Amino acid sequence: MxxxxxxxxxxxxxxxxxxxxxxxxxxxxxxxxxxxxxxxxxxxxxxxxxxxxxxxxxxxxxxxxxxxxxxxxxxxxxxxxxxxxxxxxxxxxxxxxxxxxxxxxxxxxxxxxxxxxxxxxxxxxxxxxxxxxxxxxHHASEAVQQKFMAKMANGEWSGTMNLTEPQAGSDLAQVAAKAKPLGDDTYAITGQKIFITWGDHELVDNIVHLVLARLPDAPAGVKGISLFAVPKYWVEEDGSLGAFNHAQAVSLEHKLGIHASPTCVMSFEESRGYLVGEAGRGLNCMFTMMNHARLGVGIEGHAVAERAYQHALAYAHERVQSRAIQSDSIAPVAIIEHPDVCRMLLQQKATLEAQRAVYLKAAAALDVAESHPVPDVQKQAQALLDFLIPIVKGWSTENGTTLTNLGMQVFGGMGFIEETGAAQYVRDVRITAIYEGTNGIQALDFIGRKTAANGGAVAQYLLDEGRALAAKLPSDSPLVTQLNQALDLAAESVQYVLAQFAANTPNNAAAGSLAYLMQFGFTLGAIEMARAYLAAGQALENESEQVLGEDFYRHKQHTVRAYFDLVLPQVLGLHQQVIRSADSVLDYPAAALAL
Amino acid sequence: MxxxxxxxxxxxxxxxxxxxxxxxxxxxxxxxxxxxxxxxxxxxxxxxxxxxxxxxxxxxxxxxxxxxxxxxxxxxxxxxxxxxxxxxxxxxxxxxxxxxxxxxxxxxxxxxxxxxxxxxxxxxxxxxxxxxxxxxxHHASEAVQQKFMAKMANGEWSGTMNLTEPQAGSDLAQVAAKAKPLGDDTYAITGQKIFITWGDHELVDNIVHLVLARLPDAPAGVKGISLFAVPKYWVEEDGSLGAFNHAQAVSLEHKLGIHASPTCVMSFEESRGYLVGEAGRGLNCMFTMMNHARLGVGIEGHAVAERAYQHALAYAHERVQSRAIQSDSIAPVAIIEHPDVCRMLLQQKATLEAQRAVYLKAAAALDVAESHPVPDVQKQAQALLDFLIPIVKGWSTENGTTLTNLGMQVFGGMGFIEETGAAQYVRDVRITAIYEGTNGIQALDFIGRKTAANGGAVAQYLLDEGRALAAKLPSDSPLVTQLNQALDLAAESVQYVLAQFAANTPNNAAAGSLAYLMQFGFTLGAIEMARAYLAAGQALENESEQVLGEDFYRHKQHTVRAYFDLVLPQVLGLHQQVIRSADSVLDYPAAALAL
Structure with missing residues (x-):
């Protein structure tokens, strides 16, 4: 391991x-x-x-x-x-x-x-x-920033996000925690929050909780929610720690995975805090960080699968079992020599390299959007980033479950034994498809705000990038046909989604929304893998560019082919699911799903 | 739950x-x-x-x-x-x-x-x-049968299968446990076995272990392996229990799931037992039961997913969260009203009903093969059964992971919490894709003995059944096109597999073997769902046949449509994986997968 x-x-x-x-x-x-x-x-x-x-x-x-x-x-x-x-x-x-x-x-x-x-x-x-x-x-007053931020950045203190309540999971409009003005610039926060990751612990001296709560007389719904910064221990004017602020974990969840991290039920009892941003704009403040957070979760899903792959790869070299079927020798061989085992490893490796390409493309868009000197370039990068975020989050984390399970499968019976370690990756990665907005929520975001709201412009921009890359590939390469077919199917799905919103029947698009997200993820993976193929080809033609060694670029081209043969074909079925789901799902008689 | x-x-x-x-x-x-x-x-x-x-x-x-x-x-x-x-x-x-x-x-x-x-x-x-x-x-002498079998059938005693050793998982040729003749009709068995399900426990008075071991001077490989019946407590001639026979669990595995069942490392130390079947024919004796056992594991994978589905369905009715996107009301609704949640449930339900159809078809073939009075009918049923077994085992258990994970996803954050119970289904079902021959082993069996060895005859027989059903469907139904397309693609995959064996390049077929098994599983599911559609249609036309109530048959037709729209499209990608995997997998440079 x-x-x-x-x-x-x-x-x-x-x-x-x-x-x-x-x-x-x-x-x-x-x-x-x-x-x-x-x-x-x-x-x-x-x-x-x-x-x-x-x-x-x-x-x-x-x-x-x-x-x-x-x-x-x-x-x-x-x-x-x-x-x-x-x-x-x-x-x-x-x-x-x-x-x-x-x-x-x-x-x-x-x-x-x-x-x-x-x-x-x-x-x-x-x-x-x-x-x-x-x-x-982004949102706190300078005084609050001075009080908390440096110690968070250097790790003396930690920070948390307190959004969810039992009745308010995905639907934050239902948040019920209360904030009472104390007459100075502070508020008393009272309420219970659930699923608070690293909500409480002793690894740092203080914890800064960001808490969604309602001021007195706040309107119902999302416009009544404000954001507050509530330290575990009050921070005095001189920066020293004062009294315990009644922000504490009252229980920890028993989870399938990520056991080392406490997932807390947090209780706030008249806990003193500062308003962050404007009153009633709490959700907007949270949205500021959403791209960062969702990008982060996508990386999580990818990263656990990367380790599961490495673990399985090592075992496939070490474990000797059964003869090779296309061989005269009856001597057992390392299982990596069995084609199906090798296929599982390649499916992992190829998907992982495509995911890495996509999340880094998104991270780069984030940097350009934040700090490029030309506002138009910033704006374009922001639109690209917004589009990529649900893909990185949803696609990488759905794949996370598939890939870690492939890793476990390589181990055979040993995979099911906890000491082997393969099971932990399967357990740990599972949360990434759920938190920070379930993948169903990502898919809704993807069809609506990310596709329909801009008339499919960003989708089209990416598909055009794909076309341009396809045109640069060697014309006799099967990659060209495969890539163009994937681009055609993606374009059809985009049109389908746009047409549903235009017809005011977004439910039709919603029924196939996860398939649409996954289809675009695999297609974008193919676009970036085509880019990788070309970059590797360029390096192979020019020894001075082979900074990672010639083999790296040769292998990369093989991995691109594996992606196109073993991974990309999923878009064929996904495309059908995008355009076919509506009838089946929406016409299904409710009585047939009655309890 | x-x-x-x-x-x-x-x-x-x-x-x-x-x-x-x-x-x-x-x-x-x-x-x-x-x-x-x-x-x-x-x-x-x-x-x-x-x-x-x-x-x-x-x-x-x-x-x-x-x-x-x-x-x-x-x-x-x-x-x-x-x-x-x-x-x-x-x-x-x-x-x-x-x-x-x-x-x-x-x-x-x-x-x-x-x-x-x-x-x-x-x-x-x-x-x-x-x-x-x-x-x-099937294999023991009458004396041994009389000694053990009745008490196993009535549950006074239990039985186990002791095949696996640390170095002999899928490759039983490597079995090393020893059997020494004791001069009478008994043998002393010595060795260690791993992964023995319910290998030891106190729920019954005695346990009859079937153990693979080698006689002295037995040849290497599978032909040197014999099967022995080794009771935990020796059984005297009068049927009473004698001395402890040194067959015991020396440790239990810590597993991802199925915690209630002890998975034992078993130690046999000069444990007395009887030879079952001929010496050197131990593997053949085990193969007798393989169809039963693999059918059973397929049912396991299916059954856990059925319960996970019911669990998720209940929660989807109960949990109220977020407004409906295609509605003027802002009131939150039960999550089953969100199209993506409903899609997840239908994907589960439709797959489950197809799986149930297929495993019962296989079970029926087993009965006919065992006891039909006409030998030719028996033989045909046996061929059908042999073909269906790797599908029931492999397809239902691969789906088991997909479907239980869909069940968990319906729960959102609650799904990751062990108390909810959704996680247990995900953990428990995972073993079914591994034991009784990993699904990779099933897929190898499916391309070789089950497809190539009979020249694709059984595959063709099933595809012909599908054609006949397609011809009976209402000609304007989209099901016709979908079914025929699936049958065409399956026929192409069968031809591909046959061609590889004919060309003595079975590795090519092996590279895409799991995809081939899954493709055939989903296609067979479609064939049986078409049969269900027609049977339901007949009942709807004839009130006297509506023994389950009219609604049942209407709902069944809707579920068939959901299967065709939400589940069957996967065959498009799987077919590509069948025919494309060989190049990518077999040409992949070993150095790129070096450690």
Missing amino acids: TYKAPLNDLRFALHTHAQLPQILALPKSAGLDDETVNAILDEAAKFAETLLAETNRQGDLNGAKLVNGKVVCDPVIANAFNEFRDAGWVGLRASPDFDGQGLPMTVAAACEEMWCSANLAFSLLPMLTLGAFEALH | TYKAPLNDLRFALHTHAQLPQILALPKSAGLDDETVNAILDEAAKFAETLLAETNRQGDLNGAKLVNGKVVCDPVIANAFNEFRDAGWVGLRASPDFDGQGLPMTVAAACEEMWCSANLAFSLLPMLTLGAFEALH
């Missing part, structure tokens, strides 16, 4: 799919060069592979517990966080104005893949902290 | 897909009529729904443990087994010559679906016992 950071593929993907040189030319990248990026990736890899990866199984075995009102984590987790903080990793992409390192998301995303592969449950602590940091950065 | 046996659909499927009247006309069904079958199903449903279903969560929470050398099960499991045995369920399909009830497999299979839905881990105890019973029935 060792982990080896896929540094070569990360480097290739950063240049090919995220166009790193352009990211390094952004104002926010001032002082950063390729060499520094490489050094950062190397250091991150070292940390992930050694200290962090080794905590994964122990953290699963000895999950977080609530003992006498305190959340207790395994010592290896606490120790890993100390080292992580001391090495300066928490604030890698946080603003330098508040003790962060200010790295572009593109580079930070590559590091986040490594943290998530090494220990998903652990990685949620810095990820949530940065989410809260970003919310404060 | 209640369970409601799908009695109406079972009855419909027994008549439509298993052609129950023909089964009841077999010699082995003497004395059995439709009314009795209905009464048996009703009683089985009652037991499954009440007593057994209620043990499922407790058995998961308090799994089997090894305490001071004894395997300890939760009392609810022990109690359930007592009731199950006392009600006479263990030997339902065991030969009446040995205290069994001798019911046809077709009827027993319907009951087994209910046991497996109610508590998969529990159901393995009678299932394994019957497997051992069958092996003895």
